[in-house]
Amino acid sequence: MLAATKVDVAVFGASAVIVLAGAIGVVISANPVHAALSLVMTLFGVAVLFVAQEAHFLAAVQVIVYAGAIVVLFLFVIMLLGVDRRENVAREELRGQRPIAFLLGIATIAEFVLLTRGTSWVTGAESVVGPASGPGANVETLARSLFTRYLLAFEITSVLLVIAVVGAVVLARRPPPERPEEPEPLAVPERLHTPQLDDAAPVPATEVPAP
Amino acid sequence: MYSKREAVGSVTLAGDPLFGGGVDGAVVLIVLLKTGVAFAALMVSVLFMVWFERKVVSDMQNRIGPNRAGPWGTLQTLADGIKLFFKEDLLPEQADRRIFRLAPYLSIVPAFLAFAVVPLGGVITIAGRETRLQLADPPVGILFLLAMSSVAVYGVMLAGWSSGSKYPLLGSVRASAQMVSYEAALGLSMAAVVLVTGSLLTSDIVSEQSRSIVDWNLFRLGFLPFGIFLVAATAELNRPPFDLVEAEQELVGGFHTEYSSLRFALFFLAEFMSTVTMSAVMVTLFLGGPSGPGPDRGFPGAFLPVFWFLAKLMIFLFIYVWLRATLPRLRYDQLMDLGWKRLIPLSLFWLLVLAAMILDRRYGFAVFGAGILLGLLLLRAVQVGQSATDDAAGAAPAVREAG
Numbered sequence: 001m002l003a004a005t006k007v008d009v010a011v012f013g014a015s016a017v018i019v020l021a022g023a024i025g026v027v028i029s030a031n032p033v034h035a036a037l038s039l040v041m042t043l044f045g046v047a048v049l050f051v052a053q054e055a056h057f058l059a060a061v062q063v064i065v066y067a068g069a070i071v072v073l074f075l076f077v078i079m080l081l082g083v084d085r086r087e088n089v090a091r092e093e094l095r096g097q098r099p100i101a102f103l104l105g106i107a108t109i110a111e112f113v114l115l116t117r118g119t120s121w122v123t124g125a126e127s128v129v130g131p132a133s134g135p136g137a138n139v140e141t142l143a144r145s146l147f148t149r150y151l152l153a154f155e156i157t158s159v160l161l162v163i164a165v166v167g168a169v170v171l172a173r174r175p176p177p178e179r180p181e182e183p184e185p186l187a188v189p190e191r192l193h194t195p196q197l198d199d200a201a202p203v204p205a206t207e208v209p210a211p
Numbered sequence: 212m213y214s215k216r217e218a219v220g221s222v223t224l225a226g227d228p229l230f231g232g233g234v235d236g237a238v239v240l241i242v243l244l245k246t247g248v249a250f251a252a253l254m255v256s257v258l259f260m261v262w263f264e265r266k267v268v269s270d271m272q273n274r275i276g277p278n279r280a281g282p283w284g285t286l287q288t289l290a291d292g293i294k295l296f297f298k299e300d301l302l303p304e305q306a307d308r309r310i311f312r313l314a315p316y317l318s319i320v321p322a323f324l325a326f327a328v329v330p331l332g333g334v335i336t337i338a339g340r341e342t343r344l345q346l347a348d349p350p351v352g353i354l355f356l357l358a359m360s361s362v363a364v365y366g367v368m369l370a371g372w373s374s375g376s377k378y379p380l381l382g383s384v385r386a387s388a389q390m391v392s393y394e395a396a397l398g399l400s401m402a403a404v405v406l407v408t409g410s411l412l413t414s415d416i417v418s419e420q421s422r423s424i425v426d427w428n429l430f431r432l433g434f435l436p437f438g439i440f441l442v443a444a445t446a447e448l449n450r451p452p453f454d455l456v457e458a459e460q461e462l463v464g465g466f467h468t469e470y471s472s473l474r475f476a477l478f479f480l481a482e483f484m485s486t487v488t489m490s491a492v493m494v495t496l497f498l499g500g501p502s503g504p505g506p507d508r509g510f511p512g513a514f515l516p517v518f519w520f521l522a523k524l525m526i527f528l529f530i531y532v533w534l535r536a537t538l539p540r541l542r543y544d545q546l547m548d549l550g551w552k553r554l555i556p557l558s559l560f561w562l563l564v565l566a567a568m569i570l571d572r573r574y575g576f577a578v579f580g581a582g583i584l585l586g587l588l589l590l591r592a593v594q595v596g597q598s599a600t601d602d603a604a605g606a607a608p609a610v611r612e613a614g
Binding site: 031033034037040056057059060061063064067068069072073075076079080138139 | 388
């Protein structure tokens, strides 16, 4: 069993504080943009924890995909829809939701405490899981299992994603706008009629006095 | 504990000789020193870059440019910085105060962090300990760069939103769409480099290219990924001709319209810092980093590689200024078309060709031919589809045009 060094404990403590502060911020922020930013904070804290567990690739992907793309999209939607105003947190939308959430939270905490006390697999040591995934760098191990053992699942997932993208494009596409009928040309009084080139033909030829 | 650390040592410590003998006080001091030096170097390079840009642009426009402060106006940036520092710091009434204050820092931090993984030179010795001229070499090097460039969008986006004003919001919405779309092309051309190198480490990417000039990824990958990266990076940096984020004629000042004083200076700094960082990344990925032309002599001397690095960096800095002085700004739909319809398909295609080339030359050429054929077919299909839609929907305007 690996013992946690002081550095490990410090890293874990710092990132745990960041993760928890972010999580609490998500829940109690009245402003959706603040909540989204707190979510980013939590994601960064978790990324640091991943690095401490030697899961470098996971940490990088966490930052690129979640912090870099998904929360940006959240923010984008919040800004575009203009829902970025403060919400009245005191009002309860779903009746009886809060006591239930409170009880479930207590139950979850109790469960965690029991689990951590019952067995001794939480040490906080650096890289407890790193060696478990086999030799070689993170990315190589991951790629090997992704493209051999789990190839079918991988391909099916990618097909599913492509279908989702195509579906989103199809749904988001507006039908080609019905062209409004050409408005009836305004009846132009005869006296305002301007002569045009192709009007010239039917004009009855007038006698031109010979010079 | 140390025996365990050695077991995964190749992963954790990624080969910098500094960490070879464990971590003690001196090592921590050296790392702090390196961080300070890297930060100072980046700051000085920003001072230089601002002056360089103004001077070169004014030369290209037959003007003189800054010439008052210092010899050839070199201290102009410093003077401007001090002036900005003493200006009044305005906070708009409608602003979201906390985020308005936070945004400038969010845009400056990723620029510096991305610079940390760029190898600047060979191995040097400080106080009897060898260390590389590279601040950090994380095992996911390239992914770290991508992560930083995707985080960089927050600064611009939040600055625009938190100002509580229309033009900044428009600017920041443009910025986020632009940066998210061009990141795909950026990532795909980075993937080409990773494919050929077979490693994510920036130090490995440089050492793979250091044998001779033909090993530079610029030539090895066949110019295309480099070109795509250059365009996508310019868009990521919001530099002209992709500077719709702060299009003066349309958006007043774009996302930083409401900023003044020190916070404005921070945005300015961040913009130029990321320009320098992105150029450094391009040197690393495509031009062999600190290795000189010709066969490498194993990083001789401590400062020759640094010289080569700076020389290559200058090329890119000049290109950026040149682009700014030459090209007019793109329209927004042109920008999106370029990103999604041209750069991304092109880089995907080239990635496939490169992967096939690595397997076998014949496969490579087969994929190349098939790709071009399929691309033409697709293009024709799109044309047919488009004209069919036009016929269905647009009969009336056609008549009107004829009439």
